[in-house]
Amino acid sequence: MIEIWYAILTFMLIMFVVLEGFDFGAGMLQYLVGKTEAERRLVIAAIGPLWTWHEVWLVGFGGTLMVSFPNVMASAFAGFYLAFFLLLWALVLRGVALEVSGQIAEPLWRTGWHVVFVAANFLLAILIGTALGNIVRGVPLDANGKFALDFFTNFSPSGNVGILDWYTVSVAVFVIVIFAAHGATVLVLKTTGPVHDRSVRIASLLWKTILVLLAGITLESWHVRPELFSGMIHQPFGWLGLVAVAGGVPVIFTSLKNGRELSAVIGSGAFIAGLMTAGAAGVFPIMLHSTLAPENSLSAYQNAAAGNGLVIALVWWPLSLIFAVGYFTFIYRHYTGKVKPTEDMQTPY
């Protein structure tokens, strides 16, 4: 039961990162791929009318974490207090910018909101990357299972750590590049013309960079959290993740080269999902690792909710997933294929 809920949470987080990851990435690249106002609107149109559906995976993740591991939620959310609010504010600004930039066809209005949009997307990528880095590295949990993180202490990833150190910063950089590459890959699929051609070039360049960064991050992670890799190879899901990563890379490169745009996006999604699956399998069952003393770590086995609440939730959760995919399919049928600029680009989608 506990393993199932851990898997469900990982799945929801992966859905959020893969789906919103391309929204964030495309948003970061808005000014790089879009040189004119119309081209920048095309980027927004490519993100499409379903970005709130993507974001709901994060909301669903929060509620599901509360049901299944309330202690972990209580400890982590309070411990990352300020970082969480930065994330929330960035989400607010980005959502507003996305929705209102198209409301008025006035260059100043558009430019102002586009700048907010690009900046908020970068901030979100940094925050999500830092958060993932913190989960892998661990947090200074005390014997009561509590912690309160400063933004930075001495930039060292051991002992009394802060949110930012050389390891979490490098994970943040890695995630920025991954989101940008993923976003560019989706823009290749969804756009035509100059935006498409620029996205192809940017995607190829970024994916090559990622291969270099991946080697670096692997070595760093080995140093910071050695048991990550031993955990990974002892779990079937760890192998599944590694296979997805290893399989995703050649698919991305050959597909981008041969213009098989959809399979490039699938490869890109598989790469991200694979990394996260392997990581989640590697740290299991530790949900929050303590950098102060290993015995303070919060394990899934000791912190799952008591009673039959988890069994009950396992009845309605799959049902709600089927519905959610159903609504998505009902609408997405009408929005497949490439977006194309028309004479008036006022409305966003």
Add this chain to the structure above:
Amino acid sequence: MEDTLFWSRLQFAFTITYHYLFPQLTMGLAWIIVYFKWRYLRTGDETFGNAARFWARIFGINFAIGVVTGIPMEFQFGTNWAGFTKFSGNLIGQTLAMEGMFAFFLESALIGAMVWGEKRLGPRNHFLTTVGVALGSWASGYFILVTNAFMQHPVGYSVADDGSLRLQSLAAYLLNPWALIMFLHNQCAAVVTGSFVVAAVGALYALRGKHSGQASLFLKTGTLVGLCACFLVATPTGDQQAKMVAKHQPVTLAAMEGRFHGGSNAELNVIGQPDEDQQRIDNPLYLPDALSILAFGHANSSVQGLDDFPKNEWPTNIELLYYAFHIMAGLGTLFILLMIIANIQRWRGRLEKSRGLLWALMLAFPFPYIATTAGWMTAELGRQPWLVFRLFRTSQGVSDVVGGGNVLFTLMGFTGLYFVLGVLYLFLIGREIAHGPQTISSTIKLEVSHD
């Protein structure tokens, strides 16, 4: 700790109050838009089509601000109320997760297509989309009210070995009688907000002599729906809600009414200022026996006063609770009067010529927002000093690792950010209203095509 508790309470109160300004209009408008769409589908009359499109654009802006201000709510349970999350996460997490999984996925998938996709989806699917968004917004309201009802009147739980709560019966938890009545009361109030806003825009257009077809439709729909909703808010839903408070939270009822001393033949205070030091109401204007009748059905029924309860169980802010309740009930009564007069004039065919009444309808739209806010303040202040009524005190629920200064910082951040959002919202909505309902050709031209 004291600082953290105070600022965390203020932050949650501020962010939830601000957030709820938006969903109440969303939930209230949703079915009115469905009605316009349905009439358009049946009759092909462009007046209904344009009305549906106009309100869908307002709905879209409103929805967007509602979404972005809603996301911080769920996360504050973890950041600011970690103790509460630990204590009852397994229960309240169920409905918070259900809200995301059942309601938000539905709304978020359909909202973009509802506002912008009429041409792309075709009439039938676009109508279904509108119904789906309405259902999603009401389902979302239900899940949140179940969560709140558990805090007011906990049912369906048992206590685990470590002292935290565990879910005993999902059916009992989801069908909490408190939730059912509060849901009906709250949804009727949301429809009051929606209908007052529709009527206000109709009155504005009628006074300016613009969009006359739309003005008549908005006035007719707004006042008719408004009349029904205003009655239903008061009775049976409001009445039943009050009886439930009388039965399960008698100390709260005493504080709401400023009733310091118990006894039979309890009076209902209409106006007056509670005076905690003297333990009485200053300058009271009251209806004799009315509280006994309303709460328990007989003039000589005994209604407990605050002095029947230990002081550490009294709501922590009796004055504010008293005023919140009286503002809600007083405004609700005025709404009924306004809507009765407006409907009489409309049946006589004089509404659009009664400029004074049109002015009143136009300026009345902020008051349902005030009444619903006051209603929620009644519910939440009345629950104090408990986070979960009689099980868990508010002071136990706050995150003990977060310093008061950090919470003040985030509260100030929200204040600034939400001020900007408020200005933006008023600007965009004002622009839509000034622009008015468009014809279909100009709406369709605005679409970006996907092929």
